[in-house]
Amino acid sequence: MQPTEHWVEELLKLNDQEEKMTDKQMRIIQSAVEIFSEKGYAASSTSEIAQKAGVAEGTIFRHYKTKKDLLLSIVAPIMSKLIGPFIIRDFTKVIDAPYTTYEDFLRAIIRNRLDYARSNLPVLKILMQEIPFQEDLKKQFKELATKQVVSRIIKVVELYQQKGTVITVPPLSIIRFMISVIFGFVMTLLIILPEAEWDENEEIELTIQMIMHGIAHPASDPA
Amino acid sequence: MQPTEHWVEELLKLNDQEEKMTDKQMRIIQSAVEIFSEKGYAASSTSEIAQKAGVAEGTIFRHYKTKKDLLLSIVAPIMSKLIGPFIIRDFTKVIDAPYTTYEDFLRAIIRNRLDYARSNLPVLKILMQEIPFQEDLKKQFKELATKQVVSRIIKVVELYQQKGTVITVPPLSIIRFMISVIFGFVMTLLIILPEAEWDENEEIELTIQMIMHGIAHPASDPA
Amino acid sequence: MQPTEHWVEELLKLNDQEEKMTDKQMRIIQSAVEIFSEKGYAASSTSEIAQKAGVAEGTIFRHYKTKKDLLLSIVAPIMSKLIGPFIIRDFTKVIDAPYTTYEDFLRAIIRNRLDYARSNLPVLKILMQEIPFQEDLKKQFKELATKQVVSRIIKVVELYQQKGTVITVPPLSIIRFMISVIFGFVMTLLIILPEAEWDENEEIELTIQMIMHGIAHPASDPA
Amino acid sequence: MQPTEHWVEELLKLNDQEEKMTDKQMRIIQSAVEIFSEKGYAASSTSEIAQKAGVAEGTIFRHYKTKKDLLLSIVAPIMSKLIGPFIIRDFTKVIDAPYTTYEDFLRAIIRNRLDYARSNLPVLKILMQEIPFQEDLKKQFKELATKQVVSRIIKVVELYQQKGTVITVPPLSIIRFMISVIFGFVMTLLIILPEAEWDENEEIELTIQMIMHGIAHPASDPA
DNA sequence: AATGAATGAGGCTTCATTCAT
């Protein structure tokens, strides 16, 4: 097993407040994340997790009542971070600054999401795989996505629409468009073509440009 | 079990050329697709599939050597259609027509992909779920995606770049951008918010507009 | 394993009407009865049963969904016989005969119950052990006991009370008394002191006498 | 957990002489009795007992080497009381009194056993359940039953046979008869139909009457 | 081709018991 990974710290941050995690518990979580993300939840066996963690199989069940409990304890806390208050503080500040452009806003989101995804890749893979099958996760996800993410971004979009920076089409369509592009960007960089050598910053700027101005050549664009 | 679904016909088209499918075989495939897409491949049991199909447990293994064989027989043929020569014939024609705009091209792709996805939703769900875990699928997917899709679209993009319609940035970035938006659009319509009442055509036009011109208000746009 | 036992035939009689039992299924039942009655249901393991029956453990679960199912399939059908229509036909005849004495009635019951218990000893042991813990059994038992046994005996008792043969105290108390004595008699013979050499017929007659006239010496009995 | 029950005091009486019981030990015993009697020994888990007692899992094993040890420590001491010297002292006195009738003797026994059973119901349930499966218990039980109970009652019976009060049949048969009736009486009152509203004293007198004179109507009784 | 009983490996989970603290 590799040395403690970044997402382990993330999980610890979330849990430490409530209870201390023992060393073994940490190793269980770490192994579970690796194996779940590699083979999928249903195809992973608790015995394999125990073995990789170097604990007895029974030990897993002392800490997590069921295998599904183990899954949720990994995936549920990450969800709030994934979706939740992404740098809301900096975020709001940025928006309030009078000279902040919409491009800056996009740049901040993309950077933030990219860094976050990079640090939590295995857990995010698990989450994406399991959301369709775990009713609890699906529900939680939808709620967070609606109440936390969309509702907040809507305000930003509307703000810039009022400022005259953004076209006045339904904000939801704009958000769908933005999220698609950003999600596709992150996926491509980290999962689909991770081995390709991207000039990350350049791609970010290009992406921002395409979100803002599309791919039509200005000269040919009478609109 | 519902009456024969659309994707069954699709599968039949692909297989009929090689062998005739018996009635039972068809029922097996149909049940398998439904169950796999509902619970995921690993969490589905062959006995449940047999039961739903109304055949004996052993019958499945007379037609498909293993459970994985059954999966591949469902998912592999669809891949060529999914990714492959999407109406390339009509496609090329369209492009060649001198008055065809890039917007028309986008419109054709979006419509085609949306219709295709709608008709094959369960199988596509399975495919998306299993690609990360089945090495064969992943490889096949990457190859098809590169050789069939990207390489063809690149030509179109380059063509329009030469025409001066599309900005001259790396075509791959443009394609990533386009695919992200289209994929996000289809997913939203069919999976994420299927119950929402979309004005489909309007959303398509809006999407095309955003791909072409972005979301920046023209007035505010000095570039 | 011993050759097919009597209670196996009993079980078969009850089940054959519905479905044929395979050879393996019979061996499973036989082993289960032996092991359950020897160590108790909760302390018996399905693997031990499978081993004794000479089948794979999985085979048990092809025929009985759960371990408890196996228990019930053994114990539930016996209950109707145990409690149910004990030779009701002969029974009613006997009673109707004008010259039948109450002693004859007792003699018939005792003989019948003793023979029945002797033939089904292991299953009856299991039943007695599990009734307190299996809610379904307890309920079924109470219902059968009340509706089938008590209600029928009550009629007989009342008949003989009218005839002036039996004292006119609450029939329920008489029945409790009779059942206690008979149950205690059977238990002693078959379970508590099976190795003692009883002169069975003599003990039966003695028991009938005590039920009818008690243990007080007539001479000393002014009542 | 309810306040200390009667049978706890009983157990304490028996153990105090040897060692002092700590508070935790008492709570362990109390919980064990409740759980054993509710689900049966084999189906009860030490961890549940620990939890109900409010002690750590390990604590049980500090006081009782094994789970079976715990069972025996509950059930073995009760056995001497159950079976043993049931108020033998008063008992002998009673008998010796010249005017004591056999009915008084029966009345004393029934009352005593009923009260005793009522006070120790849970432990007695455990005992009855486990005697068939625990060889040590079975042996101890048989020995006590023979040496303490039967041998003593035999003397009483023989005494009254000499007095001419009791019929001269084998004392063992009389004892079996008596014990059956008394046991059945207590079981019915406390376990089989506890919710029925019995007039206890009346039932006792009726039971004594039936033991002494049976259920035959005197008039019809030429013997 | 089809069946479905049979298999046995492996899955998740429970449990009595131990031991370092």
Place this chain on the structure above:
DNA sequence: AATGAATGAAGCCTCATTCAT
């Protein structure tokens, strides 16, 4: 004395797969 984390054997059950019919 007490704790409770840890163990690993064992328990019940599921499942993909085989094979005689």
